[in-house]
Every structure is written in structure tokens, then in C-alpha cells.
Amino acid sequence: MTIDLDPLLDSIDILTTADGAHWPAHAHDDHELLSAISRSVTVVTPEAVYIAPRGTSVWIPAGVVHEVTAAPGNTMRCTWFEPDAGARLTGRVVVTSVPPLLDHVLAELGRYTDPARRARAEAFALDLLADSRETEVGLPTxxxxxxxxxxxxxxxxxxxxxxxxxxxxxxxxxxxxxxxxxxxxxxxxxxxxxxxxxxxxxxxxxxxxxxxxxxxxxxxxxxxxxxxxxxxxxxxxxxxxxxxxxxxxxxxxx
The missing domain is CATH 1.10.10.60 (Homeodomain-like)
Structure with a gap:
């Protein structure tokens, strides 16, 4: 399922991995917020390994090479942010908590058809993300x-x-x-x-x-x-x- 958004968010993808999944090393033009909804997610970069338990998210800035491993039975949400939106957020990979309010805003964004209302909701989501608490530091590799x-x-x-x-x-x-x-x-x-x-x-x-x-x-x-x-x-x-x-x-x- 893909919800097209603009201008701060490109899209939100919901992925389910019944048998587990692995994505080899790659990078994106957009910033990615990878949320582990039902099971854990492991992200490996050239510098560190990040283990995100259920209920947390990994912030992956644009251009960062990374590989992802998802546990079996996982549901993940990939929120893609425009490169310019990342100026308000950290430029490094981090594992963060996901406040319930941020979860709710991201889940509801697809319902906002009015551009002005959606832009306000997107800006609010970025504010919530910027205030999220870092839960685990990456383990250096x-x-x-x-x-x-x-x-x-x-x-x-x-x-x-x-x-x-x-x-x-x-x-x-x-x-x-x-x-x-x-x-x-x-x-x-x-x-x-x-x-x-x-x-x-x-x-x-x-x-x-x-x-x-x-x-x-x-x-x-x-x-x-x-x-x-x-x-x-x-x-x-x-x-x-x-x-x-x-x-x-x-x-x-x-």
C-alpha cells in the first residue's frame, strides 16, 4: 500500500514479512523512517549495527548505505521524507522511540485531501519526530x-x-x-x-x-x-x- 504525499513526505509504505526478509546494502534519495510495528528490525551500515525492537523506529538519512533484516511475522512502516525535510532532523542513523501521537498522525495522513491541512499535519509529524527520544545507540562495526x-x-x-x-x-x-x-x-x-x-x-x-x-x-x-x-x-x-x-x-x- 502506498500513499502519495507532498511536499514534506514522499510516501508511506506498509510491508509485511511473513517469513522474514533481508534487503542487501542500498541507499535512498529520500530520508527513511523505518518503523518496527510488530517485530524487530536490524539495520547495518558501514559504521554500525542498529537493532530496533518492536515499537521503535530507525531514522536513516538520505544517501546512507544500509542493509535491513526483518524478523518473521513483522509489519513495518516505511515513511519517506523529502531531502529538504531532513534539515530539521539528525544527519546520522538513530533508533528512536515512536510516540503514540506520531503513530496516529502518520496513520491518518492518507485521509488528508486538503493540501493546507496535510502540510500542517506533515510539519507536526516532523516536530514530533525531532523530539523523539533516542533509545539505543548503534553498535560500532x-x-x-x-x-x-x-x-x-x-x-x-x-x-x-x-x-x-x-x-x-x-x-x-x-x-x-x-x-x-x-x-x-x-x-x-x-x-x-x-x-x-x-x-x-x-x-x-x-x-x-x-x-x-x-x-x-x-x-x-x-x-x-x-x-x-x-x-x-x-x-x-x-x-x-x-x-x-x-x-x-x-x-x-x-
């Missing part, structure tokens, strides 16, 4: 191809338990070189980066309704107690409480 292969593999399988020693050997460098270069390019140690990736993905899975035990195993924790402790340190609440407040809870063990 390295620029070197050999290190990017490592982070890409972990994004695809966060339960991968290969150690720094193994990754360094597979990259044909010393552990010291691997560790130093990884920290230089991401600003984080390898262990910190992997831990943060796992916990961000865990939050996304729990918001999608994945049970706590299954989430823990999927992101590489053998012990549910260890997962719960790490999750609480990162988010301030237990996985069970997070799942109850952010998604459908199907596993009471945590």
Missing part, C-alpha cells in the same frame, strides 16, 4: 574487511563461541594485533562488543515474544542464571520483567 567478517559472523550467529585466539588465528594475525585493531576501530574490546551485541539482540528477541530460555541459548548463554545476571546489569531489570513490559511473555523462568 570495524572498517577493516577482515574484522568486519568477524562481526558479520557474530551478528548472524551471536551464539558463536569462538575466542579471540581462534578469531586471530583465522584472520592470520596475532592475538595482540587482533585485539588492538578491534579496539581501535570500534572503541570497544572484543569481549565487550560481543557482550553488547548479545544483550541488544536478546532485548529484541524478548520484545518479539521469544521465551527467556530460548533467547538465552540463542545469544550464547549456557546458563540461564548467567544470562539473567548479565541482562539485569545491562537493562536494570530481569529478562522476565523486560519481556512482560515489552512483548508477549511465554516463559516464566528467569
Amino acid at each position: 570495524p572498517g577493516s574487511g577482515w574484522l568486519r567478517e568477524v562481526t558479520d559472523a557474530l551478528i548472524a550467529d551471536p551464539a558463536d563461541r569462538r575466542t579471540v585466539d581462534v578469531w586471530a588465528a583465522q584472520s592470520a594475525v596475532s592475538v595482540r594485533t587482533f585485539s588492538r585493531q578491534f579496539a581501535a576501530e570500534t572503541g570497544m574490546t572484543f569481549s565487550h562488543w560481543r557482550a553488547e551485541l548479545r544483550l541488544q539482540l536478546a532485548m529484541s528477541m524478548l520484545a518479539n515474544g521469544t521465551e527467556v530460555g530460548r533467547t538465552a541459548r540463542a545469544v550464547g548463554f549456557e546458563s540461564l542464571a548467567a544470562f539473567s545476571a548479565a541482562f539485569r546489569r545491562r537493562s536494570g531489570v530481569s529478562p522476565r520483567v523486560f519481556a512482560r513490559t515489552h512483548g508477549s511473555m511465554t516463559d516464566s523462568r528467569a
Whole structure:
């Protein structure tokens, strides 16, 4: 479904991914607000990975190369803003909250046939978007191809338990070189980066309704107690409480 809008918005597209979907690296002439309505969305740029849980949006400025992965059963809303409209918004990729009022305005824009009324509604939507709260910072990714292969593999399988020693050997460098270069390019140690990736993905899975035990195993924790402790340190609440407040809870063990 496409609703043609003008002058601040080009269109609004509603997409459903029954079996999940992946869009390879690409860029747009317009700014994109990609809203994860029913499941999570992951956006990867050359600089970082952004994990947007259900109910949040990713702001992607025009010209930014990115790839998108949507969870199965997801409904997404892609709102396309004219390049000039972006002057009022940030020039970097961010994950933001979506206030209910902004959701309502975007859903109703297609009903506005009067140009003046629609222009006011579009301007109001931009004001709401500009005031949206940034919920998660992107997880930096390295620029070197050999290190990017490592982070890409972990994004695809966060339960991968290969150690720094193994990754360094597979990259044909010393552990010291691997560790130093990884920290230089991401600003984080390898262990910190992997831990943060796992916990961000865990939050996304729990918001999608994945049970706590299954989430823990999927992101590489053998012990549910260890997962719960790490999750609480990162988010301030237990996985069970997070799942109850952010998604459908199907596993009471945590």
C-alpha cells in the first residue's frame, strides 16, 4: 500500500514479512523512517549495527548505505521524507522511540485531501519526530574487511563461541594485533562488543515474544542464571520483567 504525499513526505509504505526478509546494502534519495510495528528490525551500515525492537523506529538519512533484516511475522512502516525535510532532523542513523501521537498522525495522513491541512499535519509529524527520544545507540562495526567478517559472523550467529585466539588465528594475525585493531576501530574490546551485541539482540528477541530460555541459548548463554545476571546489569531489570513490559511473555523462568 502506498500513499502519495507532498511536499514534506514522499510516501508511506506498509510491508509485511511473513517469513522474514533481508534487503542487501542500498541507499535512498529520500530520508527513511523505518518503523518496527510488530517485530524487530536490524539495520547495518558501514559504521554500525542498529537493532530496533518492536515499537521503535530507525531514522536513516538520505544517501546512507544500509542493509535491513526483518524478523518473521513483522509489519513495518516505511515513511519517506523529502531531502529538504531532513534539515530539521539528525544527519546520522538513530533508533528512536515512536510516540503514540506520531503513530496516529502518520496513520491518518492518507485521509488528508486538503493540501493546507496535510502540510500542517506533515510539519507536526516532523516536530514530533525531532523530539523523539533516542533509545539505543548503534553498535560500532570495524572498517577493516577482515574484522568486519568477524562481526558479520557474530551478528548472524551471536551464539558463536569462538575466542579471540581462534578469531586471530583465522584472520592470520596475532592475538595482540587482533585485539588492538578491534579496539581501535570500534572503541570497544572484543569481549565487550560481543557482550553488547548479545544483550541488544536478546532485548529484541524478548520484545518479539521469544521465551527467556530460548533467547538465552540463542545469544550464547549456557546458563540461564548467567544470562539473567548479565541482562539485569545491562537493562536494570530481569529478562522476565523486560519481556512482560515489552512483548508477549511465554516463559516464566528467569
